[in-house]
Amino acid sequence: MKVIKFGGSSLASGKQLEKVFQIVLSDPERKVVVVSAPGKRFAEDTKVTDLLIECAEQCLQNQNPTEKLEAVMERYSAIAEECHLPDGVIKDIFDDLVKRFAGDKSKPDRYIDLIKASGEDNNAKLVAAYFRERGVETTYVDPKEAGLLVSADPGNAQALPEAYERLFSLRERQGILIFPGFFGYSEEGEVFTFSRSGSDITGSILANALNADLYENFTDVDAVYSVNPSIVKKPKEIKELTYREMRELSYAGFSVLHDEALVPAFRAGIPVQIKNTNNPSAPGTRIVYERDNTNGPVIGIASDQGFCSIYVSKYLMNREIGFGRKLLGILEDFGLSYEHTPSGIDDVSVILRENQLDDKIEAAIIQRIKTELHADEVKIEHSLALIMVVGEGMRHNVGTMARASKALARTSVNIEMINQGSSEVSMMFGVKEVDEKRAVQAIYEEFFAAVTV
Amino acid sequence: MKVIKFGGSSLASGKQLEKVFQIVLSDPERKVVVVSAPGKRFAEDTKVTDLLIECAEQCLQNQNPTEKLEAVMERYSAIAEECHLPDGVIKDIFDDLVKRFAGDKSKPDRYIDLIKASGEDNNAKLVAAYFRERGVETTYVDPKEAGLLVSADPGNAQALPEAYERLFSLRERQGILIFPGFFGYSEEGEVFTFSRSGSDITGSILANALNADLYENFTDVDAVYSVNPSIVKKPKEIKELTYREMRELSYAGFSVLHDEALVPAFRAGIPVQIKNTNNPSAPGTRIVYERDNTNGPVIGIASDQGFCSIYVSKYLMNREIGFGRKLLGILEDFGLSYEHTPSGIDDVSVILRENQLDDKIEAAIIQRIKTELHADEVKIEHSLALIMVVGEGMRHNVGTMARASKALARTSVNIEMINQGSSEVSMMFGVKEVDEKRAVQAIYEEFFAAVTV
Numbered sequence: 001m002k003v004i005k006f007g008g009s010s011l012a013s014g015k016q017l018e019k020v021f022q023i024v025l026s027d028p029e030r031k032v033v034v035v036s037a038p039g040k041r042f043a044e045d046t047k048v049t050d051l052l053i054e055c056a057e058q059c060l061q062n063q064n065p066t067e068k069l070e071a072v073m074e075r076y077s078a079i080a081e082e083c084h085l086p087d088g089v090i091k092d093i094f095d096d097l098v099k100r101f102a103g104d105k106s107k108p109d110r111y112i113d114l115i116k117a118s119g120e121d122n123n124a125k126l127v128a129a130y131f132r133e134r135g136v137e138t139t140y141v142d143p144k145e146a147g148l149l150v151s152a153d154p155g156n157a158q159a160l161p162e163a164y165e166r167l168f169s170l171r172e173r174q175g176i177l178i179f180p181g182f183f184g185y186s187e188e189g190e191v192f193t194f195s196r197s198g199s200d201i202t203g204s205i206l207a208n209a210l211n212a213d214l215y216e217n218f219t220d221v222d223a224v225y226s227v228n229p230s231i232v233k234k235p236k237e238i239k240e241l242t243y244r245e246m247r248e249l250s251y252a253g254f255s256v257l258h259d260e261a262l263v264p265a266f267r268a269g270i271p272v273q274i275k276n277t278n279n280p281s282a283p284g285t286r287i288v289y290e291r292d293n294t295n296g297p298v299i300g301i302a303s304d305q306g307f308c309s310i311y312v313s314k315y316l317m318n319r320e321i322g323f324g325r326k327l328l329g330i331l332e333d334f335g336l337s338y339e340h341t342p343s344g345i346d347d348v349s350v351i352l353r354e355n356q357l358d359d360k361i362e363a364a365i366i367q368r369i370k371t372e373l374h375a376d377e378v379k380i381e382h383s384l385a386l387i388m389v390v391g392e393g394m395r396h397n398v399g400t401m402a403r404a405s406k407a408l409a410r411t412s413v414n415i416e417m418i419n420q421g422s423s424e425v426s427m428m429f430g431v432k433e434v435d436e437k438r439a440v441q442a443i444y445e446e447f448f449a450a451v452t453v
Numbered sequence: 454m455k456v457i458k459f460g461g462s463s464l465a466s467g468k469q470l471e472k473v474f475q476i477v478l479s480d481p482e483r484k485v486v487v488v489s490a491p492g493k494r495f496a497e498d499t500k501v502t503d504l505l506i507e508c509a510e511q512c513l514q515n516q517n518p519t520e521k522l523e524a525v526m527e528r529y530s531a532i533a534e535e536c537h538l539p540d541g542v543i544k545d546i547f548d549d550l551v552k553r554f555a556g557d558k559s560k561p562d563r564y565i566d567l568i569k570a571s572g573e574d575n576n577a578k579l580v581a582a583y584f585r586e587r588g589v590e591t592t593y594v595d596p597k598e599a600g601l602l603v604s605a606d607p608g609n610a611q612a613l614p615e616a617y618e619r620l621f622s623l624r625e626r627q628g629i630l631i632f633p634g635f636f637g638y639s640e641e642g643e644v645f646t647f648s649r650s651g652s653d654i655t656g657s658i659l660a661n662a663l664n665a666d667l668y669e670n671f672t673d674v675d676a677v678y679s680v681n682p683s684i685v686k687k688p689k690e691i692k693e694l695t696y697r698e699m700r701e702l703s704y705a706g707f708s709v710l711h712d713e714a715l716v717p718a719f720r721a722g723i724p725v726q727i728k729n730t731n732n733p734s735a736p737g738t739r740i741v742y743e744r745d746n747t748n749g750p751v752i753g754i755a756s757d758q759g760f761c762s763i764y765v766s767k768y769l770m771n772r773e774i775g776f777g778r779k780l781l782g783i784l785e786d787f788g789l790s791y792e793h794t795p796s797g798i799d800d801v802s803v804i805l806r807e808n809q810l811d812d813k814i815e816a817a818i819i820q821r822i823k824t825e826l827h828a829d830e831v832k833i834e835h836s837l838a839l840i841m842v843v844g845e846g847m848r849h850n851v852g853t854m855a856r857a858s859k860a861l862a863r864t865s866v867n868i869e870m871i872n873q874g875s876s877e878v879s880m881m882f883g884v885k886e887v888d889e890k891r892a893v894q895a896i897y898e899e900f901f902a903a904v905t906v
Contacts, residue, residue: 244799247768247798247799248797248798248799250798259769259772260769262768263768263769266768315700315715315716315719316712316713316716318790318791318792319712319790320790321785321788321789321790322781322785324777324781324791324794325778325781325782325785328775328777328778328781329778332774332775332778335774336774337771337772337773337774338771338777339771339796339798340795340796341777341794341796342793342795342872342873343792343793343794343872344701344878344879344881345700345701345703345792345841345879346697346700346701388798396867398861398862398865398866398867398868399858399859399862401854401858401861401862401868401871402855402858402859402861402862405852405854405855405858405859406852406855406858406859408851408852408854408855409851409852409854409855412851413851414849414851415851415854415873416877417873417877418854418871418872418873418880419795419796419871419872419873420795420868420870420871420872424869424870425797426797426798427871428797
């Protein structure tokens with residue numbers, strides 16, 4: 001039995017719905033279908049979820065949301081018309097939205113979650129109606145009734161352990177089940193959504209809970225690429241990679257799947273298959289627990305800009321028990337999360353995303369580190385890019401670092417920092433943002449020039 | 454004006470004392486002479502400080518220390534005899550020791566400090582007597598009277614800020630001043646020693662306090678070597694290096710100078726000159742604030758064994774604000790100090806000296822990390838060696854990492870981890886202990902084969 005999830009662009013129009021229908025029907029193992037809200041039909045289009053958030057915000061400010069509501073309804077109506085669905089489907093969606101809009105506004109975060117979640121919920125009803133119209137036994141599943149219990153964190157809910165037990169009984173149901181992605185219900189029966197793009201998470205939870213053989217995630221790319229296609233033209237596609245590799249690659253350029261979405265599948269050891277709704281015959285990318293390392297040490301290269309480094313030096317720092325803990329504690333007080341902490345004997349740099357900082361926060365951090373930790377020097381360097389070179393094969397392959405760093409030297413990129421943990425599934429290079437593109441191209445050239453991944 | 458410090462082997466015999474005398478007299482700028490206790494005359498010899506510690510421990514256990522005391526007195530007597538010093542010198546030392554032995558034993562740590570410190574204190578009196586015998590105006594300086602105030606931490610005292618002001622007046626005194634190293638006095642007037650080999654610290658404090666032009670540290674090697682001579686035969690000598698380079702090299706194999714000893718000189722910007730008592734015409738090594746980078750990116754390679762890594766992995770770790778701080782907090786609870794924390798996205802390794810651990814502590818640490826941080830995996834890897842490749846020149850030299858890692862690859866050494874901070878004055882490689890020697894030799898070969906440092 002397979003759990004199969006379709007993203008927003010796969011459900012953006014009647015034409016797309018027909019593709020989805022064909023894909024689901026082509027394999028009798030495809031039983032549970034998780035759907036997103038209708039996404040973009042073309043580059044300038046607006047996602048239904050974004051329209052819904054605007055509606056919710058207008059309602060909260062006591063403005064009239066009619067215009068945006070009409071835009072939402074137009075999306076559903078266009079699909080229903082294209083698919084010749086009975087009128088009742090659209091009326092039910094409209095009634096549902098009007099009811100939600102009139103909901104309790106005393107907790108704005110929860111109100112937004114309630115409205116947002118309607119995108120997936122109503123789309124699931126619509127997709128189920130379409131499948132039934134085509135003569136296939138299909139049921140819409142209400143996450144509340146099915147038992148998808150989540151924590152009461154608006155916009156960042158987590159599935160509760162009991163949810164997995166309750167959802168298992170879905171296996172007994174007949175026909176195809178259409179399950180709305182992105183949200184669940186708290187123990188008090190209120191709607192809470194996962195973080196953005198959370199339909200991936202719903203699919204993974206269901207794959208785990210139902211002990212599926214495979215979790216198929218249909219999106220709009222043929223495969224996970226070995227490098228960002230905007231940096232290297234026509235990069236190699238990755239046929240198979242491990243959860244850990246996928247995770248390490250999840251720096252920008254590899255946001256095919258929601259980070260958190262791998263967790264439930266990973267814990268249950270269920271493989272995840274990335275496929276393209278618009279080209280279902282392409283083999284796609286399979287994410288597995290272990291893979292053979294037959295294709296060289298490196299499987300992919302991810303990179304992202306927008307990092308900075310907080311450099312702290314203090315003579316005899318490494319004798320001072322508690323220094324690192326106190327430093328990280330100060331950053332924690334500012335609510336900052338960091339990526340890496342490369343260090344010398346008397347200095348440490350904390351690498352973090354610079355969008356978390358502004359001039360005021362920077363000054364306050366420098367001040368606290370200087371006065372509380374008596375650091376000799378504290379300085380912040382901006383505009384860094386991080387490059388992750390990823391592959392399980394590195395572990396047993398002497399010379400990977402030599403090849404990568406030589407490639408950077410050849411193209412005259414100065415390495416600002418390097419961090420390679422003992423997992424050895426990745427190595428990180430910090431370079432100046434202006435050098436990012438050149439650096440990634442050079443590393444790609446070194447490892448992929450003559451290799452089939 | 455120069456502060457000049459002599460180590461234990463430079464003061465181990467009358468013959469050595471004569472060398473010291475000639476060295477001091479050969480330069481009229483050499484005014485303040487800091488002395489250690491008599492050290493080893495030959496490889497199997499015992500240092501006076503070690504004999505004194507044994508005495509102190511015997512006294513504390515109410516055993517008779519006569520035998521050890523005689524061994525101590527024999528050392529002083531041999532020197533006095535060789536130098537034809539008046540009998541009173543030895544009698545004064547004996548009386549001092551007897552008085553110290555009868556001291557307050559209620560606080561054993563302080564008692565040990567009191568006895569230990571006599572090695573330097575009495576040797577300073579003896580050296581001053583020798584200089585006077587040779588017709589040179591010379592005074593023994595009592596650190597108490599001179600104002601070397603320290604914190605009341607037995608075996609790990611730190612100079613108090615007031616000490617620097619008080620010591621300044623030593624500049625006014627006539628003649629050569631012989632100052633005992635290794636200890637000072639608390640505000641209550643009790644003796645407290647610095648950490649072992651702390652005479653280096655005394656010299657540095659005096660150089661800072663007296664605003665010396667140079668701090669000369671005479672020991673028994675011609676220079677700081679670019680690599681451990683037990684790993685590479687006849688390695689290049691380093692003529693000049695910065696405080697930061699010296700500090701990064703202070704992993705084993707470079708313990709020419711006490712770590713803490715650089716701090717006071719560094720803060721006052723006073724250069725430190727390492728020289729050889731047994732070969733004073735050798736230029737030695739100068740430690741400075743800044744140096745020209747004319748000799749390639751790498752100035753030295755240090756390495757040491759006996760490290761382990763605590764590897765912790767947890768899916769989505771880097772989203773969890775506070776994870777790193779809590780992990781370091783657990784290690785702090787066990788009183789552990791760590792060296793580096795290389796990391797991936799979902800894993801972090803803490804590198805520390807394994808002599809801090811035993812099976813019981815390891816099990817307790819793993820248990821706490823698993824239960825408190827809900828880590829997916831915690832494992833400890835033993836028998837690692839760290840190699841520090843050091844040089845200010847690396848900062849502006851593209852390709853240093855490529856050269857170093859290629860050298861390791863050529864000799865088939867697998868790099869377990871890499872850590873290069875944003876200071877870029879060093880890079881660290883973690884390798885298995887069995888690979889250490891080969892790895893260091895390969896890196897040395899790469900950077901020093903054809904270079905004069």
